Amino acid sequence: MALKIAESDWQKLRHHGEETYPHECCGVLLGEIGEDDTRFVHATIPCRNTRSDSPQNRYHIDPGELVRIQREARGRGLDIVGFYHSHPDCAARWSQTDLADAHWTGCSYVITSVEKGRAAQTSSFALIGEEASKRFEDEPITLENSLSQEISV
Amino acid sequence: MKVLIPTPLRQYAGKKSSIDVAAGTVGEALQLLATENPDLRRHLYTDDGDLQAYINVYLNDDDIRYLEGKENATVKESDTVSIVPSIAGGRGSSAFDFS
Numbered sequence: 472m473a474l475k476i477a478e479s480d481w482q483k484l485r486h487h488g489e490e491t492y493p494h495e496c497c498g499v500l501l502g503e504i505g506e507d508d509t510r511f512v513h514a515t516i517p518c519r520n521t522r523s524d525s526p527q528n529r530y531h532i533d534p535g536e537l538v539r540i541q542r543e544a545r546g547r548g549l550d551i552v553g554f555y556h557s558h559p560d561c562a563a564r565w566s567q568t569d570l571a572d573a574h575w576t577g578c579s580y581v582i583t584s585v586e587k588g589r590a591a592q593t594s595s596f597a598l599i600g601e602e603a604s605k606r607f608e609d610e611p612i613t614l615e616n617s618l619s620q621e622i623s624v
Numbered sequence: 625m626k627v628l629i630p631t632p633l634r635q636y637a638g639k640k641s642s643i644d645v646a647a648g649t650v651g652e653a654l655q656l657l658a659t660e661n662p663d664l665r666r667h668l669y670t671d672d673g674d675l676q677a678y679i680n681v682y683l684n685d686d687d688i689r690y691l692e693g694k695e696n697a698t699v700k701e702s703d704t705v706s707i708v709p710s711i712a713g714g715r716g717s718s719a720f721d722f723s
Contacts, residue, residue, distance in 0.1 A: 537711065
């Protein structure tokens, strides 16, 4: 399992975390899933964090917004392959809250640590298994620049 | 009408991203879907027959929880029902809530 993403999209999701700091940002990753379960990201869609009650340590994407994003994605031949969010002043590792509230098995969950307003580490985790036994597994992120060269992060 | 299947549930629905269903209500459509794809049922419904708490169902752009009739909301052939698992999380409340 791996996540491949254009550098421009990778920068975009990291920058989103800087923009919303000290609150968590969130968004959707659109692309396609390869036969070996590699997730190829072709577009990054920033979303609104609806957890206005606790945005500094919680995020939630309105499912209605996701319905609209999915409609646009289907029109472009893309699929939802993952989600991203930020951890303000906290490690780019999944928390127990992240796991408990994760339900899109087969997708990637990308987390960026934003330290004092600056994006630091970005990590990706594949959500594996069924709901009752789900778990996150580390997966490598590979950046693909405009010259189609792969840069491992 | 069309029912859109989210990524995590496609493995229980013949790997399809959408399935056409002939039904009169949203509830009927979901039940038909679960009957024709038995492995999907436990992922949509609890043992008590209620929709799983983390499953959102939209009729076109409307959350069925806010529609008159909810799961009994009537549907047309041109409608789309979307199954949308919740997307949420966060670093948590504890400074040491790390994996």
